[in-house]
Amino acid sequence: MFSKDYYKGDSLVVKGVYAFYNYEFDQAVEILTDARKQFPDHPGVHLIWAASRWV
Incomplete structure (x- = not known):
């Protein structure tokens, strides 16, 4: 219903950023x-x- 994504795809991008931050x-x-x-x-x-x- 409601998404916390400001832009479409923010959740997936943030997941990638977290992986990057954690040296993965x-x-x-x-x-x-x-x-x-x-x-x-x-x-x-x-x-x-x-x-x-x-x-």
């Missing part, structure tokens, strides 16, 4: 790649994905 880089890339596919208009997912790939 492969998992973060996987989650964020999925988020990029599902929510290509998300304002931050591409930058966060690129940062996770860079590390």
Whole structure:
């Protein structure tokens, strides 16, 4: 009914950020790649994905 996502896909992006923060880089890339596919208009997912790939 109600979502706490400000932008569509925020929950998935946050999950990827948490994985990245916890040094689970492969998992973060996987989650964020999925988020990029599902929510290509998300304002931050591409930058966060690129940062996770860079590390």
